Amino acid sequence: MTDTHSSRENVPLFTPLTLRGVTFANRLWVSPMCQYSSPLDGVARAWHHVHIGSFATGGAGLIMMEATGVLPEGRISINCLGLWNDEQRDALKPIVEFAHQMKTKIGIQLAHAGRKGSAMPPGADHPFASVEEGGWSAPAPSAIAFGKMPTPHEMSIDEIKRTVAGFADAAKRAVAAGFDLVEIHAAHGYLIHQFLSPLSNIRTDEYGGPLENRTRLLVQIVNAIRGVIPDSMPLFVRISATDWVDGGWDLAQSIELARVLKHIGVDLIDVSSGGLSDQQQISPAPGYQVPFAEAIKKEVGIPVNAVGLIHEAEFANELVASGKVDAVMAARAFLRNPRWALDVAAHLGVNIDWPRQISMGKKK
Numbered sequence: 096m097t098d099t100h101s102s103r104e105n106v107p108l109f110t111p112l113t114l115r116g117v118t119f120a121n122r123l124w125v126s127p128m129c130q131y132s133s134p135l136d137g138v139a140r141a142w143h144h145v146h147i148g149s150f151a152t153g154g155a156g157l158i159m160m161e162a163t164g165v166l167p168e169g170r171i172s173i174n175c176l177g178l179w180n181d182e183q184r185d186a187l188k189p190i191v192e193f194a195h196q197m198k199t200k201i202g203i204q205l206a207h208a209g210r211k212g213s214a215m216p217p218g219a220d221h222p223f224a225s226v227e228e229g230g231w232s233a234p235a236p237s238a239i240a241f242g243k244m245p246t247p248h249e250m251s252i253d254e255i256k257r258t259v260a261g262f263a264d265a266a267k268r269a270v271a272a273g274f275d276l277v278e279i280h281a282a283h284g285y286l287i288h289q290f291l292s293p294l295s296n297i298r299t300d301e302y303g304g305p306l307e308n309r310t311r312l313l314v315q316i317v318n319a320i321r322g323v324i325p326d327s328m329p330l331f332v333r334i335s336a337t338d339w340v341d342g343g344w345d346l347a348q349s350i351e352l353a354r355v356l357k358h359i360g361v362d363l364i365d366v367s368s369g370g371l372s373d374q375q376q377i378s379p380a381p382g383y384q385v386p387f388a389e390a391i392k393k394e395v396g397i398p399v400n401a402v403g404l405i406h407e408a409e410f411a412n413e414l415v416a417s418g419k420v421d422a423v424m425a426a427r428a429f430l431r432n433p434r435w436a437l438d439v440a441a442h443l444g445v446n447i448d449w450p451r452q453i454s455m456g457k458k459k
């Protein structure tokens with residue numbers, strides 16, 4: 096690093112971004128990552144303190160906590176984090192407080208796995224949990240299995256109502272735990288995405304068929320959450336912009352959806368892709384999902400972030416500098432180096448604050 100630092104204005108990745116009442120110090124964010132570390136009860140453990148805490152000491156503008164089940168039957172695995180009770184809420188509070196002590200914003204991704212639920216955690220010797228092991232019959236829009244997973248049951252209208260209420264109750268707990276924002280997980284083939292895609296939703300009631308019906312569950316969830324979180328709190332939605340399968344969910348439908356979401360108070364679309372079908376044809380390469388984010392921003396005029404194989408400082412900065420996206424999320428780069436944002440800043444010649452405890456290491 097040289098003695099002369101660029102001013103932040105010259106390095107767009109390290110300029111602040113304000114959404115509603117929250118100002119992110121920079122636009123390099125930690126993407127949500129499931130940790131499968133809350134055996135059976137969905138309660139955060141020491142692992143979460145270390146995992147999230149290490150990002151909090153590392154300069155990222157936002158940490159998005161992992162896919163967190165809003166209901167017991169909404170978890171991916173029997174060991175996933177949950178937010179359907181107050182014990183789970185209270186265990187998250189010190190993690191949020193620590194992030195705030197480190198001057199880092201922190202959000203939580205609220206999720207329901209639908210037909211991809213009742214799994215065993217990675218590393219188990221069998222893939223699906225029996226009822227005796229804490230598993231459940233997975234709910235889904237239609238009784239169509241994902242790949243070789245067990246066939247789910249079609250959700251009743253009462254189950255759909257319970258799900259909408261589950262998202263709203265979890266959002267209330269997220270506010271009480273002190274999170275800066277909430278993200279709805281509507282991507283990667285989980286429940287909301289299952290409702291969006293005609294490949295997994297063949298319902299004939301008001302939740303199936305035309306786009307307006309397939310998007311109904313998500314719209315109801317957004318409205319329910321907006322009704323219980325403060326006006327000053329941003330609401331993000333992560334979508335899969337395409338199923339990468341002919342006849343499935345695609346960019347055109349994503350753009351239509353984003354228009355509706357913007358209208359009902361969503362502040363940013365977190366643009367990912369895939370995960371709905373084992374038939375997906377996908378060739379991941381650096382920034383391969385960026386064109387989807389760029390198109391949604393351009394067509395709808397809503398803030399977006401890109402994610403997916405963005406692991407290089409100049410590339411991340413260029414995506415923001417070009418105006419294609421408003422922010423960048425990364426997952427695996429932060430797993431390899433939880434203080435990656437400090438490294439990226441140094442690489443780009445930006446002088447950002449380090450936590451007091453480690454600041455003497457900043458001098459080369």
Ligand SMILES: Cc1cc2nc3c(=O)[nH]c(=O)nc-3n(C[C@H](O)[C@H](O)[C@H](O)COP(=O)(O)O)c2cc1C
Nearest residue numbers: 126127128129161162402403404405425426427428
């Ligand atoms: C260990 C791990 C866990 C993940 N869990 C989630 C999750 O909880 N929610 C989610 O939306 N995406 C999840 N993802 C996907 C990442 O958020 C990200 O979109 C993906 O890894 C692509 O970004 P990358 O190339 O920077 O890793 C996970 C990825 C990893 C590596």
